[in-house]
Amino acid sequence: MEFEEGDRIRIEKNGVEYEGTVMPSTTRHIVLKMKSGYNAGIDPGNAVVTMLEKKVLKEPAPVKAAGTALSAGPELPKVSILSTGGTIASKIDYRTGAVTARFSADDILRSIPELKTIASFSGKAIYNILSENMKAEYWQALAREIASEIEKGADGIIVAHGTDTMMYTAAAISFMIETPVPIVFVGSQRSADRPSSDNAMNAICAALVAVSDIAEVTVVMHADESDSRCAIHRGTKVRKMHTSRRDAFQSINSEPLGYVDYRTMKVESPGNYTRKGEKALQLKDNIDPMCALVKFTPGASPDVLGYYVDAGYHGLVIEGTGLGHVSTDWIPQIERAVSSGVPVVITSQCLHGRVCDRVYDTGRDMLRAGVIEGEDMLAEVALVKLMWARGQSDDPTTVASIMKENLAGEISDRSIVEACVTDLGKPGSGEQAKTAEKTC
Numbered sequence: 001m002e003f004e005e006g007d008r009i010r011i012e013k014n015g016v017e018y019e020g021t022v023m024p025s026t027t028r029h030i031v032l033k034m035k036s037g038y039n040a041g042i043d044p045g046n047a048v049v050t051m052l053e054k055k056v057l058k059e060p061a062p063v064k065a066a067g068t069a070l071s072a073g074p075e076l077p078k079v080s081i082l083s084t085g086g087t088i089a090s091k092i093d094y095r096t097g098a099v100t101a102r103f104s105a106d107d108i109l110r111s112i113p114e115l116k117t118i119a120s121f122s123g124k125a126i127y128n129i130l131s132e133n134m135k136a137e138y139w140q141a142l143a144r145e146i147a148s149e150i151e152k153g154a155d156g157i158i159v160a161h162g163t164d165t166m167m168y169t170a171a172a173i174s175f176m177i178e179t180p181v182p183i184v185f186v187g188s189q190r191s192a193d194r195p196s197s198d199n200a201m202n203a204i205c206a207a208l209v210a211v212s213d214i215a216e217v218t219v220v221m222h223a224d225e226s227d228s229r230c231a232i233h234r235g236t237k238v239r240k241m242h243t244s245r246r247d248a249f250q251s252i253n254s255e256p257l258g259y260v261d262y263r264t265m266k267v268e269s270p271g272n273y274t275r276k277g278e279k280a281l282q283l284k285d286n287i288d289p290m291c292a293l294v295k296f297t298p299g300a301s302p303d304v305l306g307y308y309v310d311a312g313y314h315g316l317v318i319e320g321t322g323l324g325h326v327s328t329d330w331i332p333q334i335e336r337a338v339s340s341g342v343p344v345v346i347t348s349q350c351l352h353g354r355v356c357d358r359v360y361d362t363g364r365d366m367l368r369a370g371v372i373e374g375e376d377m378l379a380e381v382a383l384v385k386l387m388w389a390r391g392q393s394d395d396p397t398t399v400a401s402i403m404k405e406n407l408a409g410e411i412s413d414r415s416i417v418e419a420c421v422t423d424l425g426k427p428g429s430g431e432q433a434k435t436a437e438k439t440c
Contacts (some may be wrong), residue, residue, distance in 0.1 A: 001049045008053040011042050018042055019052070070358050077155040077211040079119040082145055084138075084161050085129040092134075113199045118207040119156070131162025131169075131187075136289035136387060139172040146177060147283040156182040156210030160202075163187040163240055163248065166219060170235035171381045174217040174408035175388040178282040178435045184210045185219045185235065189246050198222050198246040205230035205260040212267045214257060215276040217408070222246040223259055231256040232269065236381050236410035239351070253376040253412055286391035291315035293383045295349070305333035311341055315386040315399070317345045318371075319379040324348050324355030325362050331369050338370030343390075343399045347374035347382045354415055372403050376409045385410060 003022055004007050011018040011030065014303045018040055020032030030049075030278040115121060126145055127138060146157050154373025157179075161169055170185045177183065186206035188199035198221075206220040209232055217235035224247045233251045242248040290313050294304055308316055316337060320326050324346040326334075337344050346366065348355050354376035357363025367373075380405075389402040406413075 001051060003049065003051060006055055007051065008055065010052055011047050012050075012052040013042055013047040047134070076118070076120040078153060079121050079156045079158060079207060080149040080152060080154040081121055081123045081160060082142065082149070083123065083125045084127045084134070084142065084159065085131070112203050114200070114204055115207050118204070119211050122154075129162075129214050131165040133164075134165050136172070136287050139169055139176070140285045140287060141360055142169070143173055143176040143283060143285045146173065146179075146183060147281060149155045150179065150181055150281050154181065156212075156332045157184065158206050159183065159185045160203075160209050161185050161187050163189060163221075166248075166386055167235075167238050167378075168380055169238060170217055170219050170238065171384040171408075171410070172287070172388065174235040174410070175385055176283065176285045176287070177217070178279045178284075179217065180216055180277050180279055180281055182210045182212060182214050182276070183217045183235075185217070187221065189222075189244055189248055201227055201262055202230060204265075205262060208260050208265060208267055213276045214267070214269065214273045215278060216257070216274050218257060219249055220260065221249040223256075227262060230260045230261055232258045232260065232267070234273075234409045236408050237378075239378055239380075252378055253353070253415065254409070284388075284392065288314050288390035289387060291317070291383060291387045291390060293317045295319045295379075296330065297322060298327070300330075302326075302327075302330040302333040305330065305337055305344075309333075309337050309342055313342065314390050314394070315343045315345070317347060317379060317383045317386055319349050320346050320355070321349055323353075323359055323363060324357050324366075324373065324383065325360065326366070328362055328365065331362075331365050334366060334368040334371055338396070341396050343372060343386065343396050343403070344370065345372045345374045345382050345386055345403055347377060347379040349379075351378070352415075354412075372400050374403070376415060377410050381410050 005022050005024055007022045008020065009022060009032070011032070016436060018032055018034070020034040020040065023031040023033050023039060025031040025041070027041070028044065030044055032040050032042065034040055034334070124145070126142055137372055142159065146159070166185055166187050173183060184206045186202050188202055193244055209218060209220050214232065218264070219233040219235060219238045220230050221233070222230045223231035225245065231249070233256050237251050237254040238249055239252050240248050241250045243351060246309065257273050258267060260267050291311050292308050294308070294316060296318055305316065318326060334344050346355055346357065355373050356366050360393055377385070384401060389399045392402060393399055
């Protein structure tokens, strides 16, 4: 039987039936997109093929970047959706058989009509890329677009973003913008054509946060594998912790700012956040991309630090071991970098807890060499902050001062007890709790 890509067919082979849409194939196998959302490759030998629907799918029309008002209702808050691409704005490309970032912000709203009951939306595609292609200059352009939308009267901002580097962009926007309204990053782990997609729930929860009183940069994603609630993570305290789970995003060294109950559509939070209107809009989008993140490993040559100094980099973040250590033979290169005017920030490969270079001799030597302690910042957040700090000043002393200051919730006043006390277990009451508190 003759069939083409995009046709829906049934294949019977060895007593098993396969039904789906014909996808591109680079082998002799017939590739079907199944109802489950997964692909199946079937050897056509001795297979019986039945045509179900003749429908050659065309490529989607090019995305238009112009904003479009998609919901009237003057009584509803005004929310701007800025799309940068990613899985939440993706679908299957039937030309290649792969997931591609082809949806615009308008498409997101049309595919999730529930959004229109929450706010009056306008949509604009800023970029249409997968997040691994994000660059510092794109962060700047996004920050300017966000600021422009707020100046035009937006009551909240939603940024649709790919999940792989969303934590970097969220951190960058956290430092670049002081905001009087919510700025909410949202993505999805599974594309819209899959039955297990998380795009609709995540988008609806993000919209509810965008019209809430939480005037901070946040990331809103599934809180667990079920469809019960989404977590509201601070943009400088969140990390993607799994390649594919729907609850991949977790707050590190911090509790989430709150949750969105998907069943009741209510935002639940203890209130430890900056409230709407509390700050005036400020845009500080200068950033220096000539900073690097270096991961220390046992036996690694210290020459790697010298390479960055000689290559003209303006700042280094080292992801050290434990409390924030490197081997002793790295210390002269740290000293050389600092003496050359290149700030060096030390973070830890441990996700939980904070660095402290006053416990062991190596740490004290690092401090004498001029290293800046990154406290409990995630290494990638420290990198983004250093890039932003270098964009504010080229004076190493000023940069060091900026790195030590808690600007957007990136540095905790104190470590979470459960994260830093491992020998006591979760502290309860009485002397055990007091001991745990002192340890932190």
